Amino acid sequence: MKVTPASVTLLVVAALHDLCVAVPAKRDDTSVPTDIQILNFALTLEHLENAFYTQGLQEYTQQDFLDADLPTWARGRWNEIAQHESTHVSFLEGVIGDQAVQPCTYSFPDTDPISFVTTSFMLETVGVSAYSGAAQFLSQSDYITSSGAILAVEARQSAWINSAVLKANPWNTAFDTPLSLNHVWTLASGVIVSCPSFNMPLPVKAFPALSFPAGAQPGQTVQVYFNATTAPSVPPQLYVAFIAGLGATFVPLSSDNTVEIPSTLLGVVFPIITSSSTAVTDNVTIAGPAFLSFHFNSDGEDEL
Numbered sequence: 001m002k003v004t005p006a007s008v009t010l011l012v013v014a015a016l017h018d019l020c021v022a023v024p025a026k027r028d029d030t031s032v033p034t035d036i037q038i039l040n041f042a043l044t045l046e047h048l049e050n051a052f053y054t055q056g057l058q059e060y061t062q063q064d065f066l067d068a069d070l071p072t073w074a075r076g077r078w079n080e081i082a083q084h085e086s087t088h089v090s091f092l093e094g095v096i097g098d099q100a101v102q103p104c105t106y107s108f109p110d111t112d113p114i115s116f117v118t119t120s121f122m123l124e125t126v127g128v129s130a131y132s133g134a135a136q137f138l139s140q141s142d143y144i145t146s147s148g149a150i151l152a153v154e155a156r157q158s159a160w161i162n163s164a165v166l167k168a169n170p171w172n173t174a175f176d177t178p179l180s181l182n183h184v185w186t187l188a189s190g191v192i193v194s195c196p197s198f199n200m201p202l203p204v205k206a207f208p209a210l211s212f213p214a215g216a217q218p219g220q221t222v223q224v225y226f227n228a229t230t231a232p233s234v235p236p237q238l239y240v241a242f243i244a245g246l247g248a249t250f251v252p253l254s255s256d257n258t259v260e261i262p263s264t265l266l267g268v269v270f271p272i273i274t275s276s277s278t279a280v281t282d283n284v285t286i287a288g289p290a291f292l293s294f295h296f297n298s299d300g301e302d303e304l
Contacts, residue, residue: 006216007065009236017054017080031147032137035137035143036096037200037202038134038137039096040096040100040200041130041202041203042092042134043096044101044104045105045130045184045188046088046092047101048103048192049088049123050085050103051106052108052110052119052123052191053078053081053082054287055074056078056108056120057082061215068112070113070165071081077160078282079258084153085159088150091150095146099200101199101200101202102198104195104196105192105195106192107193109191114126116201120161121161121162122291124157124253125159126184126188126291128155128158128180129176131147131150131180132176132178133178133179133183134147134184135147135148135151135267158266161303166295168293169295169296169297172245173233173266174268175245175246177243177244177270180282182207183288184204184287185206188291189206207287208227208285209227210225210271210273210288210290211224212224212225212271213246216261217261217294217302218261218262218294219260219263221261222259223256223258224253224259225257226257226286228273235275237254238252238273239273239275239276240273240284241271241274241280244267244270244288248280250276250277250278254272266294266300267293267294267295268293270288270289270291270292271288272286273285273287275286
């Protein structure tokens with residue numbers, strides 16, 4: 001299968017469509033996470049990435065990569081990424097000490113080298129949003145510095161996958177997208193089956209999953225899918241907030257759950273269902289986020 005921008009969008013959206021949501025221990029929304037809780041949040045994500053690369057590289061050989069029309073050097077680079085994630089795990093475990101959380105059990109959506117590539121891109125990109133969003137809760141300068149150093153590597157890896165391998169844009173806008181702890185956890189928990197009961201409870205909760213049709217593109221009107229029955233109350237008018245960079249574009253959601261994707265969107269976008277036309281905070285989130293990637297060329301034009 002040849003990797004094209006359209007196939008990447010299809011695979012990434014399809015990978016997220018029917019993933020289960022593991023709900024961790026909840027916290028009071030007014031509480032402030034401690035440094036150790038945030039570091040364990042980061043370690044949980046690093047465990048996830050470490051397991052993904054370990055399993056994937058055991059499953060897919062160099063010949064599998066070549067048969068999928070991937071470059072001869074690609075698998076070697078993923079070996080290096082796998083080593084990075086293993087190092088991140090060891091580093092965070094050393095910092096946290098005996099309170100460090102242990103790996104969970106996972107169910108990853110990849111079934112072949114191409115879906116391994118697109119899932120890898122999604123995980124690395126979400127990792128960037130996780131570190132940038134969580135930085136505000138860290139108080140010790142050493143933790144902030146080391147987290148920033150890990151964030152930079154995650155960003156380089158995400159850019160390499162999308163540009164060198166997928167032949168698409170290496171960045172999105174002038175700003176990456178910081179996400180809240182709960183928004184990140186909603187995405188990450190889609191591949192988490194269960195976690196050890198003795199792990200420190202994380203200061204997060206998962207919102208209902210949100211999915212878009214495979215191949216959805218800017219300018220299209222599409223029907224979205226989510227289950228909001230767990231929400232305490234759903235107002236008559238909902239919105240889809242397409243979060244990108246440091247801002248969001250709000251579009252009313254029709255009664256049949258259709259929405260027009262803004263034609264101006266480029267790169268990675270995190271849409272959520274919200275009860276507000278101006279805010280993307282946790283208290284107005286009904287479902288999501290989902291993960292969408294709209295590739296664009298060097299002239300800033302969509303690549304369908």
